[in-house]
Amino acid sequence: MTAARPVARHRHRGETLDLATDVLVIGGGPAAAWAAVEAAAAGARIVLVDKGYLGTSGATAPSNTGTWFVPPGDRRRAAIDRRLALTHGLADPRWAHRTLDTAWEKLHALAEWGYPFPNDETGKPYLANLRGPDYMHFMRRRVRRAGVKILDHHPALELLSHGDAVAGAAGVDRQRNRPWRIRAGAVVLATGGCAFGERILGATGLTGDGYLMAAEAGAVMSGMELSAQYAFTPKPSALNKGLPFRWASFSREDGSPIDTAGKDRHVEVAKALQEGSVFAQYDKASPELRNWLRQGQPNCFLPLDRSGVDPFAERWPVTLRCEGTVRGVGGIRLAGEDCSTGVPGLYAAGDAASRELLTGAITGGGGPNSSWAIASGTWAGRAAAVFAARIAGQADNRPVTRLGGAALQPELASEEGLSAAEIVETVRGEMLPLQRNFFRRADALQISLGRLDAAWSDLRRQAPGDGLAAAKMREAAAMIATSRWAYASALARSESRGMHRRLDAPAADPGFVCALEAAGLDRVHITRRELGQGTPAQ
Amino acid sequence: MIEIVSAGRCIACDICVKACPANVFDPMPDAPPVIARQEDCQTCFLCEIYCPTDALYVAPGAEGPTAVSEAEIEAAGLFGSYARALGWRRGKPGGADKDPTFRLRAASR
Numbered sequence: 001m002t003a004a005r006p007v008a009r010h011r012h013r014g015e016t017l018d019l020a021t022d023v024l025v026i027g028g029g030p031a032a033a034w035a036a037v038e039a040a041a042a043g044a045r046i047v048l049v050d051k052g053y054l055g056t057s058g059a060t061a062p063s064n065t066g067t068w069f070v071p072p073g074d075r076r077r078a079a080i081d082r083r084l085a086l087t088h089g090l091a092d093p094r095w096a097h098r099t100l101d102t103a104w105e106k107l108h109a110l111a112e113w114g115y116p117f118p119n120d121e122t123g124k125p126y127l128a129n130l131r132g133p134d135y136m137h138f139m140r141r142r143v144r145r146a147g148v149k150i151l152d153h154h155p156a157l158e159l160l161s162h163g164d165a166v167a168g169a170a171g172v173d174r175q176r177n178r179p180w181r182i183r184a185g186a187v188v189l190a191t192g193g194c195a196f197g198e199r200i201l202g203a204t205g206l207t208g209d210g211y212l213m214a215a216e217a218g219a220v221m222s223g224m225e226l227s228a229q230y231a232f233t234p235k236p237s238a239l240n241k242g243l244p245f246r247w248a249s250f251s252r253e254d255g256s257p258i259d260t261a262g263k264d265r266h267v268e269v270a271k272a273l274q275e276g277s278v279f280a281q282y283d284k285a286s287p288e289l290r291n292w293l294r295q296g297q298p299n300c301f302l303p304l305d306r307s308g309v310d311p312f313a314e315r316w317p318v319t320l321r322c323e324g325t326v327r328g329v330g331g332i333r334l335a336g337e338d339c340s341t342g343v344p345g346l347y348a349a350g351d352a353a354s355r356e357l358l359t360g361a362i363t364g365g366g367g368p369n370s371s372w373a374i375a376s377g378t379w380a381g382r383a384a385a386v387f388a389a390r391i392a393g394q395a396d397n398r399p400v401t402r403l404g405g406a407a408l409q410p411e412l413a414s415e416e417g418l419s420a421a422e423i424v425e426t427v428r429g430e431m432l433p434l435q436r437n438f439f440r441r442a443d444a445l446q447i448s449l450g451r452l453d454a455a456w457s458d459l460r461r462q463a464p465g466d467g468l469a470a471a472k473m474r475e476a477a478a479m480i481a482t483s484r485w486a487y488a489s490a491l492a493r494s495e496s497r498g499m500h501r502r503l504d505a506p507a508a509d510p511g512f513v514c515a516l517e518a519a520g521l522d523r524v525h526i527t528r529r530e531l532g533q534g535t536p537a538q
Numbered sequence: 539m540i541e542i543v544s545a546g547r548c549i550a551c552d553i554c555v556k557a558c559p560a561n562v563f564d565p566m567p568d569a570p571p572v573i574a575r576q577e578d579c580q581t582c583f584l585c586e587i588y589c590p591t592d593a594l595y596v597a598p599g600a601e602g603p604t605a606v607s608e609a610e611i612e613a614a615g616l617f618g619s620y621a622r623a624l625g626w627r628r629g630k631p632g633g634a635d636k637d638p639t640f641r642l643r644a645a646s647r
Contacts, residue, residue, distance in 0.1 A: 028559070052559030061559070062582035064639055116635035126640040133587060133624065134634035153561055174561055199600040204560035204580040238581040238600035243639075246646045289645060296639035298623035299583055303598035306616065 017180040020396035021047040022388035026156045027190030029058025031350025033139035034377030035188045040146035042385035051155030052205045055140040059202035061132045068367035069128040087360020088498045089513040095357040103371035155471050158404025159213045165344035167400045172467035185388025185395035186345045188380045193325035193351035194482040196431035197424045200240040207475040208482035210352040214332045216403045219341040220519040223356040225489035226329035228499045229363045230320040237303030247285035253277045270434050279315035322432045327365035338383035349380035361498025407473035414463035423476035426455045441504040445491045452484050485518035492526040539579040543570045547593035557588040590629035592618030
């Protein structure tokens with residue numbers, strides 16, 4: 001492996017940590033790790049900043065995830081055809097091919113590097129599953145060995161520009177309350193999706209920060225209406241992991257079963273939850289399966305075991321938790337196969353990018369998103385290294401402009417207003433309830449948008465706080481911005497398609513086989529984009 | 539949410555301060571870290587497996603604090619129970635090579 005050149009560290013102005021690098025990767029999940037590894041392999045100097053810890057941040061580390069992993073040839077073509085039939089016309093088979101191709105290559109590389117894959121019943125390594133804590137612990141070591149400088153607990157608050165190009169980022173070291181500024185030849189946003197403040201695994205960091213920073217740099221979002229994915233979760237835990245629920249039955253408070261045969265189980269349970277409590281029980285698992293479930297998905301059993309519940313023999317309260325764009329679809333619109341965003345020097349990977357081209361109007365949760373993180377991280381890291389090489393060392397000294405708006409540079413007179421915690425509560429109130437987000441209707445969306453717009457305006461009138469306060473307020477701003485793009489897009493898509501369920505327009509409209517792009521911050525604009533026009537790979 | 543840093547088990551290595559993605563803990567001089575921002579905890583249980591001495595306990599409720607005592611968690615044998623289930627030991631990974639999840643994926647098709 002190529003050892004990267006050391007990162008330039010110069011000009012300590014006051015207490016600010018001031019660095020310069022070729023590629024800056026923002027994020028701490030698998031897409032960030034793969035981007036850093038790939039960019040380092042190209043010989044670039046890399047800094048990776050994450051607001052949490054590379055190894056535990058994001059939705060993957062606390063999970064056990066499948067990968068979309070299919071050998072090349074007829075089997076792969078058949079798998080893509082099967083998948084494409086489910087995506088409601090919005091996916092592009094070429095992106096599925098590319099994703100499977102790169103994931104195939106990189107998962108084999110992971111095995112060569114020594115990641116401890118289990119052997120299947122034929123004695124061969126089974127590469128189609130990654131145990132989150134082990135995988136991300138392993139990737140951290142791999143990133144370090146590649147010579148990447150890792151800065152944990154360094155949330156990025158805003159991007160920096162030079163001319164029309166993104167030229168770095170600035171933020172705060174939240175454990176030392178010290179500002180940092182990093183000039184870079186190119187930036188990869190691998191900041192994950194937005195969970196709208198829901199209590200799910202990984203959500204603490206998944207506040208949509210990358211969307212906000214990208215929009216301030218001029219990028220647009222796509223597929224934000226596809227943000228209504230919900231997961232079965234034992235109440236009151238945060239364990240939004242679906243696999244054991246394949247062997248669950250559901251019932252109401254009075255014990256009457258919820259009939260899910262041949263229906264969308266999430267929809268049936270969502271309806272029942274609007275009327276009262278719902279209970280689940282893993283009573284469909286054979287004794288053999290029960291052992292495998294306990295061994296293979298131990299975190300899924302922690303909430304139940306620690307509450308003294310036998311999940312196979314008793315029923316226990318279950319709920320649906322919102323997964324926003326984490327296991328939804330929307331994100332930064334990609335402008336090219338290299339994960340460019342249309343803004344020079346800015347790349348997006350993983351859940352920070354829209355996954356419409358891969359998963360269409362359904363969740364890519366589990367396998368597809370996991371393979372997408374590997375593939376898109378790899379593409380973005382590679383392209384960012386090439387872009388940075390073109391401007392060589394100039395990135396180290398060029399003048400930069402701050403791009404951050406909300407909570408950093410208010411346009412209007414300073415005022416007191418809502419706290420970050422109050423803004424997050426507003427987001428939760430509009431984005432989490434089943435009757436607002438899972439089941440949508442135009443009138444309710446308009447009411448929610450009114451409240452979200454008001455919270456945004458309030459925030460924009462406020463004076464910026466200092467480092468740590470600004471970091472919290474920026475998270476709140478990113479969540480509000482994401483919510484507004486999501487509901488404005490949901491209002492514009494006056495039909496139902498995949499996870500976007502409009503009670504007032506329950507059928508799919510063939511006129512809506514298109515993408516919806518969301519742009520703007522103080523004013524949100526929705527633009528229709530025909531598939532195949534200006535989309536990548538055309 | 540994170541509820542207990544066991545003073546009896548903790549060796550004040552401060553690994554949890556670094557590894558917690560939500561920055562829940564604050565280090566203390568020559569003493570166990572304190573739970574400084576409990577409301578930020580995402581109830582992911584990862585601090586438990588990174589702890590080399592099984593000194594941390596995360597209660598299953600994600601929506602607010604739970605009243606639990608160290609004595610009852612100790613008596614129930616719950617310190618380190620997630621790490622043991624995974625096969626992690628002393629804060630280091632292990633057991634992924636024995637993960638039978640591929641059997642679940644085959645059975646769920």
